[in-house]
Amino acid sequence: MRNNFEFLDLKAFLAVLELSSFHAAAKLLNLSPPALSRRIKALEEAVGAQLIERTTRRVGPTQVGREMMPLMRRLVDEFEESILSISDLGGRHRAQVRLASVPTAAFYFLPRVVQAFHARYPEIRFRIMDLSANEGLDAVANGEVEFGINITGATRDDLMFTPLMEDPxxxxxxxxxxxxxxxxxxxxxxxxxxxxxxxxxxGNRAVLDRALATAAKRPDLNWFYEVNHLSTSLGLVEAGLGISVLPQLATPQREHPLIATVILQDPVVTRTIGLVERRGARLSPAAARFRDLLVNEWRGS
Incomplete structure (x- = not known):
C-alpha cells in the first residue's frame, strides 16, 4: 500500500466524477484510459478504500469517495491558487484557460477581455474554440472546455446558463x-x-424562428439564401444578392462603406448571450478569475 499520492491522482478522481465518464476525463487530462485508471487505483490504494463505483450504466462515487470529494477539491484548489500567487510574484506559470465561444462574441468582444487578463497574468495561456452554439454546448458538457460563451439558455440538465446581454x-x-x-x-x-x-x-435560426412563430402577425419571409456562417451572409449582401437578418453583434461595428443596418421591430427579436458551465463542476482558479473578469467587463460595456 502506498503512503502518499500525486496531485494528478486527485485531478483524475475529480475529473471522473465531475464528468461521470472515464473516457471524457481521460481526454480532458490528456491521459490514456489505462493511465487514468492507474491514477484512480493509486489514489484508492493510498486512501485504503474504493472511491469510485463503475458499472455499465453509471460512474459515481462510493460513500467514502463522496465524503472525500470536498477535501480533495479543496486540496486541488489551494494548490492551483498558490501557483497563481507565485505567478503574480513573477514566477512562471503554465496554466491554460479553455473556453468555447460563438464566433461573433469571440471576434467582437473577447479580445479586449483577454488583453486585460493577459496584462494581469501574462503566463496563463488560452485555448479559445470558436464554435457554433450547439457545438459549444457539447464542448462544455464533455469537458473539452471549462466554460463557454453561448446564445442558448439552460435547456440541458447538465448545463447552467448565466445571461449577460441581449443582442437584437x-x-x-x-x-x-x-x-x-x-x-x-x-x-x-x-x-x-x-x-x-x-x-x-x-442556434441563431432557432431563436429567430421561435420568436416569429409566436408573433401577433407572423411575417411571410422568403429565405432565398441559406448559409452556415453569419460572415458569409454579409458577403452576399455586399454583392447585392439580397438583404440579411442577423444579430447586431455580427454586423460591422464601425461605419461600413457598403453595408447599412436597420432596426427590426414589431416584434423586436433578441438572442440572449451568456456563460455556459457544467452543472456541479468547479472551474480551475485561472478559469474562475477569467470568468469573473469577463462578467464584469461585459456587464460594464
Whole structure:
C-alpha cells in the first residue's frame, strides 16, 4: 500500500466524477484510459478504500469517495491558487484557460477581455474554440472546455446558463438599397424580398424562428439564401444578392462603406448571450478569475 499520492491522482478522481465518464476525463487530462485508471487505483490504494463505483450504466462515487470529494477539491484548489500567487510574484506559470465561444462574441468582444487578463497574468495561456452554439454546448458538457460563451439558455440538465446581454436581430442591406435610409422597419416590410439567412440547424435560426412563430402577425419571409456562417451572409449582401437578418453583434461595428443596418421591430427579436458551465463542476482558479473578469467587463460595456 502506498503512503502518499500525486496531485494528478486527485485531478483524475475529480475529473471522473465531475464528468461521470472515464473516457471524457481521460481526454480532458490528456491521459490514456489505462493511465487514468492507474491514477484512480493509486489514489484508492493510498486512501485504503474504493472511491469510485463503475458499472455499465453509471460512474459515481462510493460513500467514502463522496465524503472525500470536498477535501480533495479543496486540496486541488489551494494548490492551483498558490501557483497563481507565485505567478503574480513573477514566477512562471503554465496554466491554460479553455473556453468555447460563438464566433461573433469571440471576434467582437473577447479580445479586449483577454488583453486585460493577459496584462494581469501574462503566463496563463488560452485555448479559445470558436464554435457554433450547439457545438459549444457539447464542448462544455464533455469537458473539452471549462466554460463557454453561448446564445442558448439552460435547456440541458447538465448545463447552467448565466445571461449577460441581449443582442437584437437587425437588417443588413447595401447602402444603395431602398431600406438603407430607414431607421427602423417592421418585419412585414421584408415580405417579398429575397432574404439571406443562416442554416435551420443553427442556434441563431432557432431563436429567430421561435420568436416569429409566436408573433401577433407572423411575417411571410422568403429565405432565398441559406448559409452556415453569419460572415458569409454579409458577403452576399455586399454583392447585392439580397438583404440579411442577423444579430447586431455580427454586423460591422464601425461605419461600413457598403453595408447599412436597420432596426427590426414589431416584434423586436433578441438572442440572449451568456456563460455556459457544467452543472456541479468547479472551474480551475485561472478559469474562475477569467470568468469573473469577463462578467464584469461585459456587464460594464
Amino acid at each position: 436581430f437587425v437588417l443588413a442591406c447595401r447602402r444603395d438599397h431602398e431600406f438603407a435610409a430607414r431607421a427602423a422597419l417592421p418585419w412585414s416590410a421584408l415580405e417579398g424580398h429575397p432574404l439571406i439567412g443562416v442554416s435551420k440547424t443553427s
